[in-house]
Amino acid sequence: MGLLIIRLIVFLNGQISETTNHHIALTMLSNYQAIHQLSIGEVAKLCDVSKSTISKFARTLGFDDYLDLKDNAAFVENRFNNPLNYISNIITLMEEDGYDHYFDSILKDINYFKENIDLSTIDRFAKAIYGHKQVVALGAVFSQSAALDFQLKLAYNGKFITTFQNDLAQDAFLRDATEETLIIVFTNSGDYLTKQQIRTGTPKKNSFSQTKAKVIVLSANPEVLTLPFVSDAIIFPHQTNYQTHAVMFQIITDLIIARYRYLNKGSE
Known part of the structure; x- marks a missing residue:
């Protein structure tokens, strides 16, 4: 999944429908397959706005200009040769192997984690969340969905944490975070910690190595x-070719929150 499509979706999720920028974002998404071939004038005509408005919108999304936006518009599945991408790893395997194998793979990962779980790591995560006033959950694409889910689960239990869907906001926060901040990272492969996964060429990421915050991780990669x-990290190694982290994140965060709830009740 490319950078532009992610930024457009994140942008739309935070906008009311009556704005000009909402209209531009929705029009771009509705015509996404053509954006990488269109000039700024053609996009302006498509959106029924001026070229200067399109240029301003590109900068609003965090791109240098329209050409930078256009360079990030081409949508090619697995364009970065990542065999763990959603279509190749989940949908294509499901089509080839059938639904039963998909269910069996999920159950195999769940059972392995159940039998090999280190409850002390769950306890450490819960204590870290309990002991930090500022807690932030981060991830990219589907892992960011887990961060959002975790935010809501904790809110149900009286702990209010922050998350950022926008990749630029994530990087800015990491640069400014202090030693008092706890950052919980959701990353199946672990690449989110060291690479700009959704940017062309997946350049190196330095924001985590430079942050002052405490970083703890949920990942399938022990590295x-x-x-x-x-x-610290909670590791859930996959037992099949399926990347079942979307399911595993839900289970692990439930365990963390159950322990957090116990700690919080004990302090009352």
């Missing part, structure tokens, strides 16, 4: 524990 800026 995240070797990163010097990672303080």
Whole structure:
């Protein structure tokens, strides 16, 4: 999934429908397959606005100009040769192997985690959340969905944390975060910690290595524990080719919140 489509979706989710920018974003998404071939004038005509308005909108999304936006518009599945992408890893395998194999793979990962779970890591995560006033949950694309879900689950239990869907807002926060901040990262592969996953060429990411905040991670990749800026991690190794992290994140966060609830009740 490309950078432009993600920024457009995130932008739309935070806008009311009567604005000009909402109209531009919706028009671009409705005509997304053609954007990478259209000039700024053609897009302006499509949106029924001026070229200067399109240029301003591109900067609003965090691009240098319309050409930068256009460069990030081409949607090619697995354009970065990532075998773990959603279509190749989940949908294509489901089509090839059938639904039963998909269900069996999920159950296999759940059972493995159940049998090998280190409850002390769950306890440490809950205590870290309980002990920090400022807590932020971060991830990219589907992992960001887990961060949003975690935010709502904790709110139900009286703990209010922050998350950012916008990738630029995430980087800006990491730069300014202090030692008093706890950052919980959701990343199946671990690449989110070191790479700009949704940017062309997946350039190196330095924001985590430079942040002052405490960083703890939920990941299927045990190598995240070797990163010097990672303080702790809950690891859930996959037992099949399916990347079941969307399901595993839900289970693990439920366990963390159950323990947090216990700690919070004990302080009352």
